Amino acid sequence: MLTIKNLTKSYGPQQILKGIDFQVNQGDVITLIGPSGSGKTTLLRTITTLEKGDGGTIDFAGVQGELAHLSKNDIRTIRQNVGFVFQNYNLFNNKTTLQNVTEGLVVAHKIPKAQAKTIALAALKKVGMADYVDHYPSQLSGGQAQRVGIARAIALKPQVIFFDEPTSALDPELVGEVLKVMRQLAEEGATMVVITHQMNFARNVANKVVFMADGQVVEAGSPTDIFDHPQVPRTQQFLAEILSNV
Amino acid sequence: MSLDTNFMAQVFKTAIAGVPVTLQIVLVALILSLPIGFIFALVRIYRVKILSPIIRLYVSFVRGTPLIAQILIIYSAFPSFLATIIGKSAFSIDPINYAYIVFTLNSIATLTEVFRSALQTVDKGQLEAGLMVGMAPRQTFVRVILPQALVSALPNITNATLYLIKNSSLAFIMSVKDITAIAKTQAAFSYNFLEAYLVVWVYYLIIAYAAELLFWFLERYFSRFQRTTTAKSFNWHLFSFKQPTTTVQAVQYDPKKELVNHAHN
Ligand SMILES: Nc1ncnc2c1ncn2[C@@H]1O[C@H](COP(=O)(O)OP(=O)(O)O)[C@@H](O)[C@H]1O
Numbered sequence: 477m478l479t480i481k482n483l484t485k486s487y488g489p490q491q492i493l494k495g496i497d498f499q500v501n502q503g504d505v506i507t508l509i510g511p512s513g514s515g516k517t518t519l520l521r522t523i524t525t526l527e528k529g530d531g532g533t534i535d536f537a538g539v540q541g542e543l544a545h546l547s548k549n550d551i552r553t554i555r556q557n558v559g560f561v562f563q564n565y566n567l568f569n570n571k572t573t574l575q576n577v578t579e580g581l582v583v584a585h586k587i588p589k590a591q592a593k594t595i596a597l598a599a600l601k602k603v604g605m606a607d608y609v610d611h612y613p614s615q616l617s618g619g620q621a622q623r624v625g626i627a628r629a630i631a632l633k634p635q636v637i638f639f640d641e642p643t644s645a646l647d648p649e650l651v652g653e654v655l656k657v658m659r660q661l662a663e664e665g666a667t668m669v670v671i672t673h674q675m676n677f678a679r680n681v682a683n684k685v686v687f688m689a690d691g692q693v694v695e696a697g698s699p700t701d702i703f704d705h706p707q708v709p710r711t712q713q714f715l716a717e718i719l720s721n722v
Numbered sequence: 723m724s725l726d727t728n729f730m731a732q733v734f735k736t737a738i739a740g741v742p743v744t745l746q747i748v749l750v751a752l753i754l755s756l757p758i759g760f761i762f763a764l765v766r767i768y769r770v771k772i773l774s775p776i777i778r779l780y781v782s783f784v785r786g787t788p789l790i791a792q793i794l795i796i797y798s799a800f801p802s803f804l805a806t807i808i809g810k811s812a813f814s815i816d817p818i819n820y821a822y823i824v825f826t827l828n829s830i831a832t833l834t835e836v837f838r839s840a841l842q843t844v845d846k847g848q849l850e851a852g853l854m855v856g857m858a859p860r861q862t863f864v865r866v867i868l869p870q871a872l873v874s875a876l877p878n879i880t881n882a883t884l885y886l887i888k889n890s891s892l893a894f895i896m897s898v899k900d901i902t903a904i905a906k907t908q909a910a911f912s913y914n915f916l917e918a919y920l921v922v923w924v925y926y927l928i929i930a931y932a933a934e935l936l937f938w939f940l941e942r943y944f945s946r947f948q949r950t951t952t953a954k955s956f957n958w959h960l961f962s963f964k965q966p967t968t969t970v971q972a973v974q975y976d977p978k979k980e981l982v983n984h985a986h987n
């Protein structure tokens with residue numbers, strides 16, 4: 477469904493992504509783990525065209541091409557087929573909960589307003605935010621805001637939804653409500669790529685775990701492969717560190 | 723010392739003819755400099771070649787020189803400049819036009835900076851969120867970034883307007899018959915300068931107060947999406963130096979439903 481080959485990306489003289497191959501199949505729930513600064517965010521941002529890749533190819537939603545030379549049309553196609561859930565929500569601050577979800581439907585996808593509202597309400601109901609349609613983001617807790625962020629993404633029925641540490645800006649007591657929504661999406665068959673430090677989610681919800689370090693995919697496999705039988709010392713070391721910190 | 727109240731009443735009546743003149747200068751300058759300042763701010767933010775450095779130079783010239791110097795330069799340079807261009811005698815031009823030029827040029831510089839910083843306060847995550855729901859950068863700019871930037875610009879636009887109102891009193895130098903000029907002329911007959919200036923002072927106070935009230939309503943209307951904001955209630959006291967900094971919950975929030983979290987940016 478989505479194939480990335482040999483992706484490279486530098487910021488200035490520093491190479492952040494050093495030739496990444498990445499594949500997402502329909503229905504996959506992939507968690508991307510790895511130490512801070514290893515390039516996880518950059519990988520997601522480059523795949524979704526928020527950043528421009530230096531090298532490598534993408535094959536997704538009918539677009540086949542070099543990441544460094546995508547046409548405007550290609551970029552639009554990619555953007556219209558992905559969803560993105562941001563670490564700090566990035567809800568439109570001047571829009572209500574409902575408008576946050578309808579905005580993309582109406583403006584970008586040209587869906588009639590009434591129909592967009594129906595779709596948005598269904599999405600908000602799914603994340604448990606149907607009672608907050610008229611609230612502005614400043615009136616929501618972090619957990620509520622992030623659930624609206626998820627509703628905004630799923631309402632567009634993207635082929636893949638990318639999550640960049642969706643719970644790491646949340647107070648600990650609010651993490652659960654967001655993870656619950658994500659788990660539910662996964663069970664319904666949504667295709668998801670999730671950067672997270674929630675190892676329980678990675679182990680129990682994902683069907684595939686990708687471990688990144690220093691701009692490279694070090695090891696990838698099923699949760700059992702990675703958590704119970706990590707092959708590479710770097711992976712073992714990372715898991716030992718993160719699991720001892722719980 | 724006693725104040726000649728009869729004279730004050732008289733000045734009050736005659737100076738009222740200057741009120742529309744003052745307002746005209748302020749309004750013309752605002753109406754022209756708001757859109758131009760906004761466009762200049764965009765040029766600066768998008769670093770448009772050639773234009774951006776020119777505007778930066780312009781802004782620093784205007785902000786780095788006293789208004790009185792700008793007035794004197796325009797007032798002495800423009801008449802002869804116009805005379806050579808349109809071949810019209812400089813004396814047949816209403817001096818208020820010079821006031822329009824000076825104050826417009828001056829507030830363009832101020833407002834360029836106001837809009838520039840306001841646009842920069844909007845988090846770039848807002849643009850990215852727009853792109854990720856499939857909107858074009860332009861659509862996101864108009865529908866998401868601009869409304870937020872304007873709200874954060876409003877307090878500074880209020881300030882710029884208040885400065886404009888007060889600075890417009892310098893128009894008398896260009897022999898514009900505004901409030902200040904009329905009162906001054908009247909005082910010159912009888913040397914009751916203090917009385918005349920007190921009247922002037924009251925007029926500006928009223929105008930500035932009205933402007934503040936107007937902008938307060940605008941701010942409240944446009945910032946309704948922000949839960950807490952400073953100066954939510956208008957400060958009716960004329961002689962206080964500060965707006966009250968009470969923070970008000972715009973919407974009743976039910977703490978039982980969810981713990982309030984302030985991890986927003
Ligand atoms: N816009 C940027 N400009 C320069 N360096 C950046 C930028 N974004 C990220 N980096 C650098 O790239 C590296 C990888 O960052 P990131 O992808 O955010 O890692 P992760 O998400 O795994 O923590 C870090 O060293 C970071 O400092």
Ligand SMILES: [Mg+2]
Pocket residue numbers: 516517518641
């Ligand atoms: Mg990151």
